[in-house]
Amino acid sequence: MDPDLTDLGEQIALDPQQFIGIPLALIGAVFLSLGAQFQHRGVVKVESHTTDTLGKGLNGKQLMLLLARPSWVIGTLMLGLAIVFQLTSLYFAPLIVVQPLGAIALVITSIVNSKVNHVQLNRTSITAIVMCVGGVFLFVGVAAFTAVDKPVTERQLAVILIVLAIVLVLAGLAFAFFRRSIRAIFYVLLAGVLYGFVATLAKVIIGRIQQGEFEWLTLLCVIALLAATALGAYFVQNAYASGPPDLVIAGLTVVDPLVAVVIGIVVLGEASQAPPWAMVVFAVTGVIAVWGVFLLARSHPQTRL
Incomplete structure (x- = not known):
């Protein structure tokens, strides 16, 4: 066999099973977008009937009324x-x-909003959608051929949990000192960070189960996942109460994947076998997709940042 082809084969960590995850993630993005639309509608209706707290976030009574x-x-x-x-x-x-691939949810949200509110997407919004979709699919296309699933070690679990604990402490301090001036973007960013950790914790838990290693540290990851999910959901509801769904989805689809991808590369080593050119593509396409998401969030007719 040609030595060059052998070297190329060693660089490409192709596993056909990985491609099954791509359509599943796309379907999840569709449900994420539609779910955000319906939840936002319910939150707005509840808050409109409790004008004494309008725009100030949801209290316990309002959370019960959502049901x-x-x-x-x-x-x-x-x-x-x-x-x-x-x-x-x-x-x-x-x-x-x-x-x-969760970034596709923002595209769907923007299109649905434009149809529901009978507002035509402007040229800048269309350009942003192309940037977002193109950047994401190029990133995922390269990652699908170069990324690898590696055994999850106890050290990696500990690192993720420690970083999550630091994030929660910093968020708590920010909430305590700036509670009266908190805006929707705070809730969106914090929820995005938490959901990035939720995705990461879910991945490592699945990995440990596949490895047949479910010990106390993995159980701690399960508890952390449930806590981060609940807290993230609370912040999302408050973001709906103080901002449009486009802002919520834009923030989540930028921060959530960014946090998860950084952890996946730095801590889990999923790009350890990727050749140098793939790392360059990751950086360039990631910047294009993130830029497109922010441009769409700012330019869409129904977005009010």
Whole structure:
């Protein structure tokens, strides 16, 4: 066999099973977008009937009232389906392959909003959509051929949990000192960071189960995942109460994949076998996709940043 072809084959960590995760992640992104639309509608209706807290975030009573809103319940069920598809995609593919595909949810959200509100997408929005979709699919296309699933070690679990604990402490301090001036973007960014860790914890838990190693540290990861999911969901509801769905989805689809991909590369070593050219492509396409998401969030007719 040609030595050059042998070297190329060693560089490409192709596993056909990884491609199963891509359509599953795309389906999850669709449910994420639609779920956000329905949840936002329910939150707005609840807050509009409690004007004394309008724009100040949700209190306990309002959270209970959401359970009586059909739109919010439907949205929650859709988000539940989005989580199921995401977890299933993580079973088949590395984190850095499927997690960036969540950015497609912003594109769907923008298009749905324009149809529902009978507002035509402007040229800048269309350009941003092309940047977002193109950047994400190029990133995922290269990652699908170069990323690898590696055994998850106890050291990696400990690093992820320690970093998450530091993030929670910093977030708590920020919330304590700036609570009165908090805006939607704070809730969106923090929720995005938490969901990035949720995806990462889900991936490492799945990995440990596949390895047949479920010990106390893995159980601690499960507890951390549930806590981060609940807290992230609370921040998302408050973001809906103080900002448009486009802002929420834009923030989540930028911060969530960014956090997860960084952890996947730096801590889990999913790009350890990627050749240098692939790392360059990751950086360039990642910047293009993130730039497109922010441009779309700012230029869409229904977005109010």
